Amino acid sequence: MQYLAPKTCAEAVAALAACDGDARLLAGGTDLLVRLQADMIEPDLLVDIKHIDTCQSIEEGPDGFVIGAAVASAELGEHASLTQAWPGVVEGMGLVGSTQVQGRATLTGNLCNASPAADSVPALVASGAVANVIGPHGKRQVDIIDIPTGPGRTSLAKDEMIESFSFPARGPRSADAYLRFIPRTEMDIAVVGVGVNLSLDENGTCTDARVAIGAVGPTVMLVPAAAQALIGSQVDAAALQAVQTACSDAASPISDKRGTAEFRKHTVGVIARRAAAIAHQRAQAAE
Numbered sequence: 165m166q167y168l169a170p171k172t173c174a175e176a177v178a179a180l181a182a183c184d185g186d187a188r189l190l191a192g193g194t195d196l197l198v199r200l201q202a203d204m205i206e207p208d209l210l211v212d213i214k215h216i217d218t219c220q221s222i223e224e225g226p227d228g229f230v231i232g233a234a235v236a237s238a239e240l241g242e243h244a245s246l247t248q249a250w251p252g253v254v255e256g257m258g259l260v261g262s263t264q265v266q267g268r269a270t271l272t273g274n275l276c277n278a279s280p281a282a283d284s285v286p287a288l289v290a291s292g293a294v295a296n297v298i299g300p301h302g303k304r305q306v307d308i309i310d311i312p313t314g315p316g317r318t319s320l321a322k323d324e325m326i327e328s329f330s331f332p333a334r335g336p337r338s339a340d341a342y343l344r345f346i347p348r349t350e351m352d353i354a355v356v357g358v359g360v361n362l363s364l365d366e367n368g369t370c371t372d373a374r375v376a377i378g379a380v381g382p383t384v385m386l387v388p389a390a391a392q393a394l395i396g397s398q399v400d401a402a403a404l405q406a407v408q409t410a411c412s413d414a415a416s417p418i419s420d421k422r423g424t425a426e427f428r429k430h431t432v433g434v435i436a437r438r439a440a441a442i443a444h445q446r447a448q449a450a451e
């Protein structure tokens with residue numbers, strides 16, 4: 165197995181394109197190295213992105229935040245203005261693993277590992293962020309929701325990589341939240357997870373909303389009916405109840421050892437209602 169630590173994305177994608185065998189990108193390695201050690205994969209080439217400058221930074225500008233693909237979760241949590249603008253994205257990623265895992269794990273790896281239960285993905289989808297993808301033929305932007313195509317699968321070509329994520333500019337009275345249900349208090353996989361992102365006008369009426377649910381289908385999905393229930397409302401009890409119903413209706417989970425399909429369908433609605441209430445409270449407090 166060959167290991168490369170390129171300094172640019174161009175070098176990284178050229179190495180991916182030139183490899184005839186199984187080439188893998190390595191970010192934090194907290195998914196990939198576990199699978200490697202368990203002999204689940206036998207890559208011919210590992211391309212480490214942690215030495216690429218453009219993948220390392222968190223940039224804040226008039227068009228919003230750009231977060232590099234190799235930025236570790238702990239760095240997100242330590243970034244005050246990012247945490248203020250996107251508390252749900254930061255808290256989703258902040259639930260991943262332990263302190264040790266937090267020092268390595270990235271949004272990119274969480275997204276591209278393509279687990280339906282990945283903790284950062286519902287909030288990422290709800291945020292409306294896009295992935296900046298680079299390949300041998302140039303750059304393209306891809307909606308987050310279009311990256312995972314099923315458990316363990318993504319829409320990225322073999323010689324493409326995510327360089328960064330661009331988040332939309334934040335208006336006033338806007339906030340997000342991520343909430344999951346796990347049977348323990350930490351270090352567990354989400355039985356359900358929900359991301360809610362919303363904006364209010366000066367009268368407290370919701371003007372924009374996105375609601376995304378995870379672990380209740382092969383990929384994270386948006387629930388337009390839940391967003392519609394919020395938009396135009398004061399995010400009152402009736403609107404929150406409609407969010408709960410819409411999310412339960414939209415869920416198509418499987419039964420497994422961590423929960424039956426029936427339990428998941430009910431719980432995703434309850435968690436969605438609570439996540440929407442948290443996002444609402446935060447938006448009221450946001451300037």
Ligand SMILES: Cc1cc2nc3c(=O)[nH]c(=O)nc-3n(C[C@H](O)[C@H](O)[C@H](O)COP(=O)(O)OP(=O)(O)OC[C@H]3O[C@@H](n4cnc5c(N)ncnc54)[C@H](O)[C@@H]3O)c2cc1C
Pocket residue numbers: 188189190191192193194195196197198213233259260261262265268269270271272273274275276277281282283284320324325326327351352353354
């Ligand atoms: C103890 C432990 C606890 C965990 N707890 C949780 C948890 O609570 N919730 C949760 O969601 N996950 C959890 N995880 C899983 C894992 O930590 C996360 O999914 C993490 O975000 C993966 O990020 P990474 O940077 O380590 O990815 P890596 O392992 O480096 O990569 C993961 C995948 O992404 C691909 N990839 C990497 N970089 C790029 C790129 N630039 N472009 C395209 N593809 C790329 C890799 O090739 C690989 O397929 C846990 C893992 C461990 C070991």
